[in-house]
Amino acid sequence: MLEKLHDSLLKAPIVHRGEYHYFIHPISDGVPFLEPELLDEITEHIMEIADTDVDRIVAIEAMGIPLATALSLKTGIPFSIIRKRPYELDGEVILSQKTGYSKGELFINAIKKGDRVLIVDDVISTGGTLMALISALKEIGAEVSDTIVVIERGEGVAGMRELGFDVRTLVRINVDENGVSIEE
Numbered sequence: 001m002l003e004k005l006h007d008s009l010l011k012a013p014i015v016h017r018g019e020y021h022y023f024i025h026p027i028s029d030g031v032p033f034l035e036p037e038l039l040d041e042i043t044e045h046i047m048e049i050a051d052t053d054v055d056r057i058v059a060i061e062a063m064g065i066p067l068a069t070a071l072s073l074k075t076g077i078p079f080s081i082i083r084k085r086p087y088e089l090d091g092e093v094i095l096s097q098k099t100g101y102s103k104g105e106l107f108i109n110a111i112k113k114g115d116r117v118l119i120v121d122d123v124i125s126t127g128g129t130l131m132a133l134i135s136a137l138k139e140i141g142a143e144v145s146d147t148i149v150v151i152e153r154g155e156g157v158a159g160m161r162e163l164g165f166d167v168r169t170l171v172r173i174n175v176d177e178n179g180v181s182i183e184e
């Protein structure tokens with residue numbers, strides 16, 4: 001199961017971002033290139049496990065976009081992208097994003113009270129990004145019916161579960177200077 005994802009992760013190169021060992025992979029970076037068969041394997045799997053009885057798929061710029069696009073085409077559900085730049089539309093919600101290697105702001109538009117949403121993202125590491133997003137969506141009054149992330153590393157998911165956030169992931173990996181290994 002998820003053979004293409006596992007095989008490709010084992011080949012992922014590592015670069016240093018400060019202290020952080022950053023793996024480079026087609027799903028998390030679009031580098032070197034994302035093969036349709038890999039995207040299809042992953043999105044078919046997401047369709048099997050996710051609650052797709054939702055009004056909107058929600059994904060974070062940039063690498064949530066291919067996942068949301070493929071899922072939207074398969075399900076007919078529209079998607080909204082949480083952007084890294086402001087639009088200054090009425091009701092725009094701004095949140096701070098902090099990962100293991102970066103800091104910035106995210107901007108939510110056009111998600112309103114009562115909307116049922118499925119969140120998808122490529123990677124979870126510290127959980128900083130998703131925790132901020134889910135908290136903001138709950139504040140808006142949207143119902144987060146499900147949160148699915150393709151690749152899990154680090155302690156973010158465990159930390160989020162302790163705080164009552166439910167996140168499901170397709171594969172959990174360890175990353176060090178020698179590369180990626182897959183946790184069984």
Ligand SMILES: O=P(O)(O)OC[C@H]1O[C@H](OP(=O)(O)OP(=O)(O)O)[C@H](O)[C@@H]1O
Binds near residue numbers: 099130
């Ligand atoms: O669990 P965290 O530590 O918060 O890290 C996870 C986030 O980091 C990556 O986003 P990044 O900001 O690098 O954006 P990208 O999709 O543009 O590469 C990834 O897409 C997640 O959104």
Ligand code: HPA
Binds near residue numbers: 099
């Ligand atoms: O190591 C990583 N690689 C790609 N995307 C990521 N998002 C968080 N950590 C990583």
